[in-house]
Amino acid sequence: MKTRWKKLGLLYTHLGKNRHSKLISHTANPVPIQIEGNVYRIFFSGRDNKNRSSIGAVDIDIEKRQVLQEYIQPLFLHGLEDSFYPDGVSLGNCYEVDGVNYMLFMGWQNHKNSHWRGDIGRLIVKPDIMTLEIDSKTPLLGSNPIDPVSLSYPWVLKDNQEYKMWYGSTITWDAGNGEMLHTINYASSIDGHNWHRQGLALPYELGKAQAFSRPTVIGNETEGYAMWFSYRGGNGDKYKIGFAYSEDGYTWNLDLDSAGINVSDQGWDSEMIEYPFVFNHDGNIYMLYNGNGYGKTGFGLAICEECV
Secondary structure, eight states, X not given: OOOEEEEEEEEEOOTTSOOOTTSSEEEEEEEEEEEETTEEEEEEEEEOTTSOEEEEEEEEETTTTEEEEEEEEEEEOOOOTTSSOTTBEEEEEEEEETTEEEEEEEEEEOOTTSOOEEEEEEEEEOTTSSOEEESOSSOSBOOOSSSOSOEEEEEEEEETTEEEEEEEEEEESOOSSSSOEEEEXXXXXXXXXXXXXXXXXXXOBTTTBOEEEEXXXXXXXTTEEEEEEEEEOSXXXXXXXXXXXXXXXXXXXXXXXXXXXOOOSSSTTSSOOEEEEEEEETXXXXXXXXXXXXXXXXXXXXXXXXXX
């Protein structure tokens, strides 16, 4: 099973612009919400001078690849010290339950004298698509015996009256090669609120693909599922985008060579590519993704020329 992407170039960067103090660097984890026609409001995680991430947004015409409106003020700020996201919010995707649109995120904690860690939270996207409110002061998914260390980057897809979630879970901070073992796990829900965690979904290979992040999934139970994700293999390896496929959404086949997209020879995404977001628009499949520096150089757009 092969996929092939054509890069359409850098879509947006904050570099060289006068930004709000909470969004002075990075435009990571882009999440598009369609406003009308070809126009999308793309949310992203920007950082302040202490590396704490908050949410910004920009309106872009996908077809013309033209920035229509930049929003200087952050739309949602990282939390206070007693919250589960005091050091940042990194975006997953959106899904709807009973007419309410939820935006998922990873909440960062970087407490003194301890390793950073994350939980999964949820924001409510108001109908104006400009107002974001925290859904609960407690995580949607926090640590438990299945996910005892840290959680990250959720992706939810509703299919056949069931909600399916793929998310990151840390097994250990060092698997023996200087890199964490951070897997993609699976959970399901009937109502979209209460989740049954089922453990490891995506196989891993130590030294090759052992640190995964931000899965993005398309498909259904009839035709099967396709997943793209960021991954590293340790020993100083930088993020690349990988690929996997599944018939049921729970058992996955890892096929790293079939991602169909890689770093460029030069420019903003020549060192690393990561944090993909795949979506359908007007009969085509597009991917938003970040490049060098974990989104420090901006996000780009690619179109799938050969897709599953």
